[in-house]
Amino acid sequence: MDPASSPHHVVVVGAGFGGLEATRNLTGAPVRITIIDRRNHHLFQPLLYQVATTSLATSEIAWPIRQLLRNREDVTTLLGTVTGVDPAGKRVLMEDGEAIPYDTLVLATGARHAYFGHDEWEPYAPGLKTLEDATTIRRRILMAFEKAERETDPERRRARLTFVIIGGGPTGVELAGTIAELAHDTLPREFRNIDTREARVVLIEAGERVLSAFVPAQSAYAKSALEKLGVEVELGRAVSECNAQGVVYGGQHLPAKTIIWAAGVAASPAAEWLGASADRAGRVMVEPDLTVAGHPEIFVIGDTAHVTTPEGKPVPGVAPAAKQQGWHIAATIKARLKGGSSVRPFRYKNDGNLATIGKRAAVIDFGWIKLNGRIAWWLWGLAHIYFLIGLRNRLSVALSWLWIYTTGQRSARLITQGSAQTPAKPK
Structure with a gap:
């Protein structure tokens, strides 16, 4: 394909909540999209702890990226590891030496563990x-x-x-x-x-x-x-x-x-790739419209970005915030392609905080209402089931939770990784 005649190329690095939301909301736009992730699946991170504690199976909270985007002929999915960005040449640099050109770049690369110098x-x-x-x-x-x-x-x-x-x-x-x-x-x-x-x-x-x-x-x-x-x-x-x-x-x-x-968590090395200013956790200090200073064609979102509200408070690194940012940049890209040039500041809407404590209690803070206890737990569960992808997964997770709630038994207790024996130390 002749690059000069091809549609506007949007490269999305990271198939988390923000990256997928941006991709979904670009449906029908005159663009071609390349989405890159080092894993082949999208992960519903809020329920990851339930896999770690034997409540759910891995397949209940993760979905192949290709499956999610199989009906999007405008999207190419690549499995690979990004090692850098060349902003001057407008290229994404891959671990295997390939360089992928872009017209607009979306970095939604998430976060990693931070051990505070240890x-x-x-x-x-x-x-x-x-x-x-x-x-x-x-x-x-x-x-x-x-x-x-x-x-x-x-x-x-x-x-x-x-x-x-x-x-x-x-x-x-x-x-x-x-x-x-x-x-x-x-x-x-x-x-x-x-x-x-x-x-x-x-x-x-x-x-x-x-x-x-x-x-x-x-x-x-x-x-x-x-x-x-x-x-x-x-x-x-x-x-x-x-x-x-x-x-x-x-x-x-x-x-x-x-x-x-x-x-604690630390952002991915996106700030290093871009040579951009970062906060203490390594998150890129983005402009009000989620772009990088001096590079309006580069957006950074999710756990990779330091975003503040108009009141100066940091936007939390939670799934709803990342999804809102993905929607925002998709709308910005579409507006630009129609000739719009005005800056569109991101406005975060706080959907509330939720946390569960065991199988019968939770706390919910929606701002206008705050709930504790069993009712909060049921609302917490309904909210998470709603955001799962696909009827099968919603039913599977709901049945697993109902079984745990009534019997206390957790079925995902297979030791499937590593050896049961501690390896002998080399002499």
């Missing part, structure tokens, strides 16, 4: 951003019980039955509550040498309260609900050490063999 902690405290992360954590949780069943030393057994979650945001709270229910409700009748109800689940938060994005009363409710599930909530004490033996926080050492990191 990357050496990652092998001991994996984070939760991908399906691979979820299956790794699921394996560690299940193997902890399996190894405790065979452990004869009481101290080592206690360490194996101690689960530490670092970070009291929604992910940390949701993980802690579900692990506690797994130990107290699902597993007790399945082991003979241990009582899984003796497992310790410890949630460590450096701040003064969990769920800091919610009002203090809801944070207090979440803490109380976690403690009723048996979770030990430690506030105001940051972790200073993390290794194979456990964690150190507030000067206290806690032996633990299963540690999960939910304390």
Whole structure:
């Protein structure tokens, strides 16, 4: 195809919520789209913790990108890893050496784990951003019980039955509550040498309260609900050490063999690719219309972008915000193609905050109404089912939750990754 005569080429890097929303809303526009992702699936990240804690299977929260876009003949899907951007040449640089030209570029590359300068902690405290992360954590949780069943030393057994979650945001709270229910409700009748109800689940938060994005009363409710599930909530004490033996926080050492990191994220290296200004988390400081300073043809959205409201408050890195940004840039691109030249500032509409605490409680803050407890949990579930893709997945997840709600049993408890035996150290 002659580039001079071909339609306007939009390259979208990242098939998350923002990238897919931009692609969907460009339907019918006089463009051709190339969407690039290093994985072949779109992931519903808000429910990723449920894969890690054996409530859902991987196929229930992820969909092949090609399947989602199979009816879009204007879209080409590429599986590959982007390693840089050449803004002067208007090219996306790939790991295999290929360079893909663009007229408009959308960077929706998401975020990764941030260990606050202690990357050496990652092998001991994996984070939760991908399906691979979820299956790794699921394996560690299940193997902890399996190894405790065979452990004869009481101290080592206690360490194996101690689960530490670092970070009291929604992910940390949701993980802690579900692990506690797994130990107290699902597993007790399945082991003979241990009582899984003796497992310790410890949630460590450096701040003064969990769920800091919610009002203090809801944070207090979440803490109380976690403690009723048996979770030990430690506030105001940051972790200073993390290794194979456990964690150190507030000067206290806690032996633990299963540690999960939910304390912080850092943006993808998009700012480095562009040579753009970034905040402390590495997010690109974008213009009000979500473009990069000096490059109106480059948009950055989602967890990769530092976006503020007109009041100067940061837009949260949540799925609804990314979807709104995807819709916004699609509308901007279409307006430009029609000859529009005015800047279209992005306006974020806060749809509210939601977090669940186990299988029967949640907190919801819609601004105009705030709910705690069982009603909030049902609304939380309905909201998440609504945003899932496809009738089959909605029905499957709804049935899984109903089964867990009524029986306490979680069926996605297969140890399918890695070896059950610890490999011998090389001599």
